[in-house]
Amino acid sequence: MRKKYVMAPGPTPIPAEVLAEASMPIIHHRTPQFQAIFKAAHEGLQMLFRTKQPVMTFASVGTGVMESAVANLTSPGEKVLVASSGHFGNRWKDICQVFGVQAELFESEWGQPVDPEEVRKRLKASPDIKLVFTTLNETSTGVVNDIQALAKAAHEAGALIVVDAISGLGAMPCETDAWGIDVILSGSQKGFMIPPGLGFVCAQPKAVEKTKTAKNPRYYFSYDKALKKLTEEKMPDTPFTPAISLVIQLKKALEIIKEEGVENVWKRHAGLAKATRAGVEALGLKLFAPKAPSAALTSVIAPAGIDSGLINKTFRDTYGISIAGGQGKEKGKIFRIGHLGYVDGSDVLLGVATLEMVMHKVGHKVPLGTGVKAAQEILLVENL
Template sequence: MKKRYIMAPGPTEIPAEVLAEGGKPILHHRTPQFRKILTQVEEDLKYLMQTKETVQVLTSSGTGAMETAVANTVNPKDKVIVASIGHFGNRWASIAKIYGAEVIKIEAEWGNAMDPAEVKKALEENKDAVAVFTTHNETSTGVYNDIEAIGKIVKEYDAILVVDGISGIGALPFYTDKWNVDMAVAGSQKGMMIPPGIATITVSPKAWKVVENNKQPKFYFDLKKYEKSMTEEKLGNTPYTPAASLVMQLGAALNIIKEETIEKVWERHEKLAEATRAGVKALGLTLFAKENASNVLTSVYVPEGVDGGALMKKIRDDYGISMAGGQGPVTGKIFRIGHLGYTDRFDPVIGIAAS
């Protein structure tokens, strides 16, 4: 027998209480029993995402929530700014282009964070931009952006700030309202500690004005339908069939987070990251992130002469540990150790030992 571990930056390991919830009989999504659960989940998501605004629950991957954000805010030929520091920042640009936007892309070298001054410069040069899209935690590099600083800049312009918080929310400090984030998206298989299949999105009053004026054709990802279901119909209602079992599991996971408190969750991730990076350095390996190293994952250079893909396969096959390789221009050059979600202080030891 070989025990298997997930030490990738998502999907993550799942607590026993959450697994047990997924094994319960499914509830019909139009019953008072289920609506009560979903209503509580939506309230608890406000705590997780640190917002007073409604949090919409989507049955999709995190990328579905990213597309929702674009589809509800960007009209064809609208100008948008994408501040990218890696693979998932580039995804914002790809989605926006599909919806007909004129994309002004500013980039930081992979392994670096975005300089907020570059965002301000782009806004000054493009004052007609309707939105700034960026990433909280760039999963492809293990670097996080200073969203607080970027938020202070964007709020002075007409543009809204839209943030991919998929891998960071629930692991890194994130204050949707205090940091002036107009739309934040998150995914269930990261810091939320449940299987993939649910995404969440917040919408500020400033962003709702943009949504109300949006003319982009859409059906499933129409935020106005989700808002109508929750306000004009019944609390805990959705316009389409939700992933009912995942919603129940999310409720259990959010209870765990509330019991630990979000501040303690953030502190735990910080300690896990420090321990992992100390172990990596002790092995004589080199860290990839040059600045703003993330508490979600640790990115490490593959030693010279070693095949990165073969290394990941060997760790998985010999030790039962799933880590992640590099993406895009760093494919085969780095590997990534996840330490987010349901991870305790002994887990990094296992990952380092396998490395």
């Protein structure tokens, strides 16, 4: 027998109380019963997004809501800036191309965050750019971008900023209203602690204005339709059938987050990330993103001569733990350990202890217990 664990930066583990909600008989969505659930879930979303604006919920994966932002905000031929720090940042450019949008790509060196100064310079050089697409937590490299500074750079140039916070929301500070994030989106299988299938979008009034003149096509993903149903009726609603069971799970998960407190959730993630990094470094392994490391995952460079895919595979096949490998140009070179969502100190200890054993199995012997001890020391200080 081997237990199965997910230690990936999405999908993430799900609390038992949240899993149990999905086993309840289905209810109809046009009922007072579901509407009360949707209203409570919506208030929970506003709490997590740190916004007073409505937060739209779509039955969608994260990429779907990324596509929705391009569809709603842009017109064919429009020039935009994509400020990317990796694989998911680059996805903005791919989506823009499909919609006939001219995306200028500014890509940081992988493992480094986007430099807001560079964004400022690019926007100055291209005053016709009025839209910047970027990423809060670049999951492919384990880097966090300084969204507050990027938003400031965009606004100084009279541009709006669109932020993919799919893997970052809930794991690290992100202030939608206070930082002036014009459009922010996220996905359910990450910090929300529920299965994949819901995508969330929050747009500030200026961004909603832009959707009214933007010419690219949208139907299911129309913000106009979604916002009307969300705000213009007595109870928040959706224009089409919502993913009912997922919404019920969402409500439960957001109650758990509310009970812990959003700031405490951020603090827990920061402590777990710190302990993981300490464990990894104590084993003599090198972090891939030491400058701006993510609180949601830790990316590690595989020892010389060892394919990171083998490390990944050994975690999974020998120990039942799903971590993540490298993506794009880092495939085979790095591996990524998630500590996102329903995760505590014991999970980190299991991850680091298993990493020590995996290293032995792949032929890179490390002193057993060294990483665990370093992680324990941090967890004791952090009270985790």
